[in-house]
C-alpha cells in the first residue's frame with residue numbers, strides 16, 4: 017500500500033497490513049455468509065466461531081493454562097483500574113502497587129476507593145525514568161499490581177517482579193502484551209487494552225485464574241463481576257465484535273510469524289538498533305535508564321524543547337508520524353510495537369542523522 021506512512025503512535029497504533037487487508041475483505045461479506053463482519057449477530061454461528069477461534073489462538077500463543085479464563089471486556093484498561101479492586105479488595109485488605117508511571121499511579125488511586133493501598137516502590141523522584149530495584153511490600157498484601165511497560169516514560173520490567181507468594185500478582189500489560197513470551201502462571205490476572213499490540217480500541221483482554229473468578233465480590237453490579245463474563249463466554253451483553261475479530265486476526269498473524277519468541281527477537285532487534293543510534297548521537301539522548309529501557313516505547317530528547325519540536329516536524333515531513341513525546345516527558349517517543357516494521361526504524365535513524373547535520 018503506497019500511501020501508508022510510518023506510524024509511531026503510542027495507541028491506537030499500527031496494525032499488521034495482512035490483518036487490515038483481511039478485515040477489509042470481510043467488511044461486506046464475512047466469508048460467503050453474505051453479511052459483513054460488522055453486521056453479524058454476536059449470538060450467530062459465524063461470530064461464535066470467531067470468538068472460539070480467537071480464544072483458542074490466544075491460549076496457544078501465550079501458553080495459557082486451562083485454569084485461566086480468557087475474557088474480552090470493554091471500558092479499556094482504565095476500567096480494570098477499578099474493576100480489579102472492586103472485585104478483590106475490601107476495607108480489611110491491602111493491595112500493593114509498584115508505581116512506575118502515570119498509569120500505575122492512576123490504578124493505585126482507583127484502588128483507594130475500595131481498600132488499603134500500599135505503594136511498594138515509586139520512581140516519581142526521577143520522573144519515572146527507571147524501574148526501581150528495591151521494592152518494599154506490606155505485611156500481607158492481597159495482591160500486587162504492576163505495569164509491565166510504561167508507555168509514557170519508555171520503561172519496562174525485564175521480567176515479572178518478585179512478590180510475596182501469598183499475594184496475587186496482577187499486571188497491566190496494555191503496552192507490551194504479547195511482545196515477548198509471558199509466564200502466565202506467575203500471574204493471577206493480566207489485563208491489556210487492545211489498541212497497542214493486539215488490535216483496535218474497544219476491547220480489553222483479561223486473562224484471569226479460576227480462583228479469582230470465584231473469589232470476586234458478589235455485591236457489585238453484574239457487569240463488573242468477572243464471573244458474569246466468564247460464565248457467559250464474554251457475551252453477557254453485546255461484546256465489541258469487530259474489535260474481537262481483528263484481535264483474532266492479529267493472534268493468527270503472530271502465530272504465522274513464529275509466535276512470541278520470534279516477535280521478541282524482532283522487537284529486540286528494532287529497539288537495540290534505535291537505542292544504539294540515539295546513544296551514538298551528538299544531538300539526541302534517551303530519557304530512560306539503560307537497564308529499564310522499553311522495547312516498545314523509545315523516549316528521547318535533544319535537551320532543548322524548541323529543537324525537539326523542529327525534529328518532530330522534520331520527521332513528519334518525511335512520513336514519520338506520531339513522534340511527539342507525551343507532555344510529561346517532552347521530546348520524542350517512538351512507539352515500535354509488534355506490527356511496526358523495521359524499515360520504519362531505519363527511516364527514523366536516517367532522519368535523525370540528516371537532522372544532526374542541520375545542527376552542525
Ligand SMILES: Cc1ncc(COP(=O)(O)O)c(C=O)c1O
Nearest residue numbers: 092093094119167188190191209
Ligand atoms: C500501560 C497503560 N495502561 C493503561 C492505559 C489506559 O488504557 P485505556 O485507554 O484502554 O483505558 C494505557 C493507555 O495508553 C496504558 O498505556
